[in-house]
Amino acid sequence: MDRTVLLINGPNLNLLGTREPHIYGSTTLSDVESNTKSQGEGLGITVQSFQSNHEGAIIDRIHEARGNVEYIIINPGGLTHTSVALRDALAGVAIPFIEVHISNVHAREEFRHKSFLSDKAVAVICGLGVFGYSAALQFVDQQLKASKT
Ligand code: CA2
Numbered sequence: 001m002d003r004t005v006l007l008i009n010g011p012n013l014n015l016l017g018t019r020e021p022h023i024y025g026s027t028t029l030s031d032v033e034s035n036t037k038s039q040g041e042g043l044g045i046t047v048q049s050f051q052s053n054h055e056g057a058i059i060d061r062i063h064e065a066r067g068n069v070e071y072i073i074i075n076p077g078g079l080t081h082t083s084v085a086l087r088d089a090l091a092g093v094a095i096p097f098i099e100v101h102i103s104n105v106h107a108r109e110e111f112r113h114k115s116f117l118s119d120k121a122v123a124v125i126c127g128l129g130v131f132g133y134s135a136a137l138q139f140v141d142q143q144l145k146a147s148k149t
Contacts, residue, residue, distance in 0.1 A: 003044055005140055006069040006095075007036050007133070009051040010058060010077030016102075016130075024102050027130045036073075036133050043141045055079055059089040070144060072097035073136045080105075080115045087116040096143070098136040101126035 009016075009029060017028035033049040040047035048069070050061045058079070065072065072095050079086050080099070090097055097120075104127030105112040118124050123139065125132040 001068050001070060003144055004046045004048065004069050005040065005071045005073060005137065006065050007033065007047055007049045008058060008061065008072060008074040010075060010079045011053045013075060013077050014051055014053065025129050032130050032133055036137055039134055039137055043137070045137065045141060055083060055085060059085060062089045062093055065095055066093045069095055071095065071140045073100060073133060073140065075100045075102065076117060080117060081111055083116055087120060090117060091120050096122045098122055098139065099124045100132045100136050102129055102132060103127060
């Protein structure tokens, strides 16, 4: 568990880098996952990654993380704006988490302005492109160090 972070990407993020590059850029999900893992290695953090298009599978993975993961970095995709169940899962395991969005959801359609997770998150990053994942991990590193001093 020590210095283990779970990176979760929700529905449709498996398409990253293949469609809508004007919104989401051209980096693939596999690049994001391997870059985050390498960044983690440099910081002495083990990064586990998980992507699913299925709400229940994401909830199951969050439950499995209990007692095994110190922090979650999650881009919940469209579930951000719809899922009470995902909110309940994150609150239920009580693992601190950062919510990441590649695009600036506040500059997009009104329905993307509402998140069911943000008030439970330690922080929310949006609009930094895929750099948001890296910024999140850097912040987590700082938090984990601070919690152990
Ligand atoms: O900006 C983000 O990261 C989002 O979480 C992405 C979600 C969207 O529903 C949120 O409002 C904001 C959509 C993920 C879909 O990802 C795609 C990536 C490439 C091509 C098509 C979809």
